[in-house]
Amino acid sequence: MSQNKVTRPGLEYIFHPRSTAVVGTVPDSQNRFKLGNQFIKVLQDFGYKDPLYAVGSGEGEVGGLKIYQNIGDVPGVVDYVITAVPNREVPQLVEQCGKKGVRVMHLFVSGFGEIEDGVGLELQQEILRTAGKYGIRIIGPNCMGIYCPRSGLAFGLDFSRTAGKVGYLAQSGGQCILGIKEAIRRGIYFSKVVSYGNAADINECDLLEYFTDDPDTEIITAYIEGTNHGPRLLQVLSDAAAKKPVIVFKCAATEGGSQAAVSHTSAIAGSSLTWETLLRQTGAIRVYSVKEMFDVVTVLQRCPGIKGLNTLVLGHGGGSCVQASDDCCRAGLKMPMLPVELRQALMKVYKTDAGNIFKNPLDINPYWGMDKAREAFIAVADWDGLDLVLLHSTPEQDPFVPRDFQYQVHTDTLIEWAKLSNKPVVLVMNTNTAPGDDGLPEKSFNRALEAGFAVFPSVERAATAIFRAYSYYQWKSGLSKRR
Numbered sequence: 001m002s003q004n005k006v007t008r009p010g011l012e013y014i015f016h017p018r019s020t021a022v023v024g025t026v027p028d029s030q031n032r033f034k035l036g037n038q039f040i041k042v043l044q045d046f047g048y049k050d051p052l053y054a055v056g057s058g059e060g061e062v063g064g065l066k067i068y069q070n071i072g073d074v075p076g077v078v079d080y081v082i083t084a085v086p087n088r089e090v091p092q093l094v095e096q097c098g099k100k101g102v103r104v105m106h107l108f109v110s111g112f113g114e115i116e117d118g119v120g121l122e123l124q125q126e127i128l129r130t131a132g133k134y135g136i137r138i139i140g141p142n143c144m145g146i147y148c149p150r151s152g153l154a155f156g157l158d159f160s161r162t163a164g165k166v167g168y169l170a171q172s173g174g175q176c177i178l179g180i181k182e183a184i185r186r187g188i189y190f191s192k193v194v195s196y197g198n199a200a201d202i203n204e205c206d207l208l209e210y211f212t213d214d215p216d217t218e219i220i221t222a223y224i225e226g227t228n229h230g231p232r233l234l235q236v237l238s239d240a241a242a243k244k245p246v247i248v249f250k251c252a253a254t255e256g257g258s259q260a261a262v263s264h265t266s267a268i269a270g271s272s273l274t275w276e277t278l279l280r281q282t283g284a285i286r287v288y289s290v291k292e293m294f295d296v297v298t299v300l301q302r303c304p305g306i307k308g309l310n311t312l313v314l315g316h317g318g319g320s321c322v323q324a325s326d327d328c329c330r331a332g333l334k335m336p337m338l339p340v341e342l343r344q345a346l347m348k349v350y351k352t353d354a355g356n357i358f359k360n361p362l363d364i365n366p367y368w369g370m371d372k373a374r375e376a377f378i379a380v381a382d383w384d385g386l387d388l389v390l391l392h393s394t395p396e397q398d399p400f401v402p403r404d405f406q407y408q409v410h411t412d413t414l415i416e417w418a419k420l421s422n423k424p425v426v427l428v429m430n431t432n433t434a435p436g437d438d439g440l441p442e443k444s445f446n447r448a449l450e451a452g453f454a455v456f457p458s459v460e461r462a463a464t465a466i467f468r469a470y471s472y473y474q475w476k477s478g479l480s481k482r483r
Contacts, residue, residue, distance in 0.1 A: 009028035009295040011202070014137060015148045016194050017080035021094060021102075024084030025067055027060025032262065035108065036084040037062050039155070047161065048152035058296045064354050071096045072163045075203040079103045080153075082145060084370045084402040087111035090141075098134030105131070107140035113198050124200050132200065143197025144173035147190065150216075155249070158181065162188025166297060167217035169207040171196060175223045175251070186294050188301065191216040196240055205232045212240040218245045218301055221293050233434065234278055236391050241283035242479060245300055245472055248284045282477045285468050295456065295465035302454035303424045306470045307481045308387030309334045312380065313361035313459075314417065315392040317409070320430070321361035324392050329462035335360050336385050345379040366413040367401065377417045388466065390419050392428035392459050395444075404440060411444040415451050426454040 007274055020043065024036030040054055040063045053074045054065040062065060068074050071081065071093070079207065080103050083090060087109050097105055112124035124141065131138050139145055149163040153315055166183065166462050168190055170176035176195040183190070191214065193206055193345035211220045220240055240246045251270075279286045287293045299306070311333045313324050318330045325335055338346075338360050346358045349372055357363035364376050381389070391414045411429070418425045430446045446456045456462035 001072075001175070009482045010309075011206065012201075012214075014080070014139070015146060015153070016151045017050065017104065017153075019053065019076065019078050020082065020153070021053040021055050021071060021074055022082045023055040023071060023083065024064045024431050025056035026060045027067060028062050029060060030058055034084075036082075039084060039108075040065065040159055042154055043152070045157060046152055046159065050152070051185060053078065062344075068169070071100050071102070074100070077101065081105045083107045085109060086122055087120065087141070091123060091130060094127045094134075094136065098130060098136055100137055102134075104137045104139065106143070106145035107138060107197075108143065108145065108198075109140075110142040110197075112141040119368045120221045124198070128200055129303040129432050138201035138229050140192065140197040141200060142173075143171075144176055144195035147193040149190065158410065160184045160189055162189045163216075164191060165216070165218040165301075166221060167211035167214060168189050168193040168221045168223075169204060169211070170223035170227045171197060171199070172206070172223055172251070172259070174414045175249075175275065175290060179221070179293065180291050183294045183297070186255075186296055186455075188296055199228070203229060204228075205229050205236045208233075208236045208240050208246070212236070212243055217237040218244055219297055220244060221297065222246065222253060222307050223249045223290065225246060225251050227474060230278075234282060236458075237278070237282035237284050241472075242476070245469075246282075246284040246314075247285050247287055247293050247296050248279055249277065249290060253428075254341075277441075283471050283472065283479065287468070292461070292464065295461050296351075296468050297453045299426070299465045299469040300454070302452070303388070303426055305390055305471075306424050306466065306473060309467070309470060310385055310387045311463075311466075312383070312386050312389045313392070314364065314377070314389065315361065315394070316363060316366055317394055318363055319359060320392065320394045320397060321357055321363045324390070324428075325361050327458075327460040328390065328463045331460065332467040333390075333463050337364075338380060338383070339385070342380050346376055349376045349379060354466050366409050367398075370413065370416060373413050374416060374420065377420055380424065382423050386423055388424040388426070389417075390426050390428065390459065390462060390466075392416050392430065393444075394430040404438070407440045414446060415453070418451070418453050426456060426466065428456050428459050428462050430458060 022036050022039045026034050036056055043052055044063050054062045054067045055071050056067050065324045078100055081097055083105055112120045147155060147159055149161050166188055168179060173195045196202060204227060211217045285296055311328055313328055315321050343358045366373055393410040393414050395410040400405055414427050418427055427448050445455060
């Protein structure tokens with residue numbers, strides 16, 4: 001074997017099927033919006049290139065594909081089957097797939113171990129016995145399946161075709177979709193995503209092990225409601241976090257949430273304290289929403305290697321700067337006061353501190369011109385007492401400046417400052433103002449994002465993400481020393 005050949009982990013084949021069949025389709029002329037038909041449309045629109053087959057009822061076509069009445073009628077190899085049929089039909093389908101040589105089945109359908117009716121659990125156990133007999137791996141039941149840009153697999157009409165370096169496993173299909181959309185809006189792209197539902201077969205431990213060894217994945221993100229594999233999860237999380245950042249949104253942290261999780265995916269949620277201890281012990285980064293999850297990813301990808309928490313906060317508006325300071329300190333960041341010589345350097349630029357703050361935070365008016373803004377930032381940017389810079393903008397607080405000019409000046413100034421910094425830098429485009437009908441807040445946010453910087457919609461979220469990323473770096477550094 002060549003020394004340069006990349007070793008792929010065991011579940012790699014589920015992301016790269018040689019062909020895919022969707023079971024549960026009808027002719028377009030009968031019901032264009034049947035779920036099986038929608039899976040066909042998504043795959044075709046996404047650009048799935050390998051053979052794609054439709055299996056269902058009725059003579060005709062769906063999306064230009066002939067509908068086969070049975071999986072056994074499909075010509076050639078079928079590796080991956082997406083199942084959109086009622087739960088009572090699944091056991092027979094698994095048997096048919098076994099005889100066909102199918103390797104992976106995604107069970108979109110619900111009504112198995114997550115419901116209180118004992119029939120659902122019996123059905124789930126039956127399909128597992130049959131799948132085990134034929135060596136079929138099961139994703140689900142009760143899930144959305146796989147999104148893999150490199151292989152053309154997807155389950156959403158507007159998913160990005162750009163492949164990235166983030167792996168995402170999610171018990172909830174809805175949280176999985178929301179996470180994908182939040183990430184893409186933030187300029188974050190995925191290596192692979194798995195919505196795994198009930199985890200009757202392939203579970204969170206299997207997927208964490210896979211992503212740990214996957215060379216295409218540099219950051220692991222996970223939405224977990226609960227587990228039936230506590231000791232193993234402890235081990236795989238520890239192994240994963242030792243190699244790459246692992247960010248976990250552990251939902252069902254309350255009594256009500258735990259009860260809902262059992263009904264949703266049959267997971268054993270456990271107490272919040274137990275999970276807090278587990279995640280801290282393993283080095284995983286705990287968050288409390290998908291937005292927070294991808295806030296942390298934003299720092300890790302676009303502002304990596306933060307070496308300390310001493311932060312320079314720079315923006316415009318006295319009240320906004322004071323609030324930004326509170327948000328940073330509350331999150332755990334530190335804000336050392338600028339030394340006298342640097343404050344004097346700023347006074348030389350602006351001649352007076354009237355209407356400004358020259359301590360930390362810095363309140364500098366961007367409307368006094370880019371030359372002055374640039375000179376002021378250069379005067380303080382290389383201070384050895386700083387580890388990072390947080391630049392924030394709240395354009396609409398100026399009552400006498402046209403709205404479009406506000407956004408133009410604020411965005412230009414933040415990007416200019418960020419380009420001048422030799423320190424890690426994050427940008428905040430505050431979105432707590434009226435969005436209007438012109439799309440200016442979103443356009444400004446996207447401009448800063450496209451410039452390549454870590455961008456956030458609030459100082460609070462930025463500071464919290466910075467602290468979590470820094471804490472992970474510290475944990476990993478300590479782990480390396482202990483080893």
